[in-house]
Amino acid sequence: MSFLDARDHGSKVGSGGHASAQNEAIDRRERLRRLALETIDLSKDPYFMRNHLGQYECRLCLTLHNNEGNYLAHTQGKRHQQNMAKRAAREAAEKPAQPAPQRRAAVKKTVKIGRPGYRVTKQFDSDQDQRSLLFQVEYPEIDEDVKPRHRFMSAYEQKKEAWDKAYQYLLFAADPYEVIAFKIPNIDVDRSENFFTHWDADNKIYSLQVPFKPQRLTASGAAAPAGGAPQANGGPPRPPPGMQGGPPPMPPQMGNGFPGPPPGQGFPMPPGGPPPQGAY
Structure with a gap:
């Protein structure tokens, strides 16, 4: 390019002229590489790997790079950033939901003034x-x-x-x-x-x-259930409500332990008079 062409394009005499889009892209990648080398530690990058051929690989994007600067420039690119966003979204979806931590209510401290x-x-x-x-x-x-x-x-x-x-x-x-x-x-x-x-x-x-629910007391003073009837000390149980009478009385006993005759009645006399003594 002559100086006339450079002057027509607005460049100064002796300069290299306007940079093309390709040259601008190369310069941008170089500036990003130098910036990344100063701020990023590759030893802590989980996707950085060096293969047996001496080349550098990105395990996330499956790309090959000739040097560290080229890899760092790749990490600042659109493809690597999109793959990282997709991987983060997939891990968040597959991660089980963690229960929300229980927060204890703060204990309210008040100065007590006495009993009411x-x-x-x-x-x-x-x-x-x-x-x-x-x-x-x-x-x-x-x-x-x-x-x-x-x-x-x-x-x-x-x-x-x-x-x-x-x-x-x-x-x-x-x-x-x-x-x-x-x-x-x-x-x-x-x-x-x-x-x-x-x-x-x-x-x-x-x-x-x-x-309080009504309580019925027995003769000894203990509480009895509402549906039952109290019992006397040593005596038979009382009949349920609505029933008349009670159990028949026990017949009197004779001296030998056998039950005696019913009240108002006696034993029949055997024919011929009373038996002699010693007959039983």
Whole structure:
């Protein structure tokens, strides 16, 4: 190219003229190679391999390269980047779903201000033969947007007293007050309409009524099931409801251990009078 042609194309006199697209691509790859050599460690690249012929291979794209610079330029190219994206997507699809880690709720720390006041009222419904307890706990300084809670606890859950299966515990809790517990009989709670809770937000009083299922007591004072009838000490069982009478009385016994005659009757006298002594 003469200097006239170079001047027509906008180049300076003595320069090599405008670079072609091929030359620009070569220069770009060379700049990428030098940049990659400075920033990338090939020993940590899982796809870089040198074969027995002294050439360098890309195990991801299955390509051969004459030197490290050529391989590094390949890693910055479009083909290698697309293959890496496809491999990452395939591994993510084949990887089993891991369960989400369980996050524990942060424990709320509050400064306790003491125990609340309370009232316990014993109640008895004669129509239903049912006993109940009414608990009224006062929380005058309860936190805002906090409602008191209650919970029944078995005697085997607590560690303050010796285990006694005849009792259970009823707990009340509301911040910033301490948790209080009441020791109540271990009787089944009747959770019908008689069991209710009420929170009076104006007077700050939490009410809970706990009705117990009716219990029938035996003569010894032990609780008996509702469908059975109590028994007397050492006596026969009473008849079920709706049946009249009872078991027939035992006949009186004679001195020799044999049963005597029925009441109001005697043994018949044998003919000829009473037998002589020693006949039996």
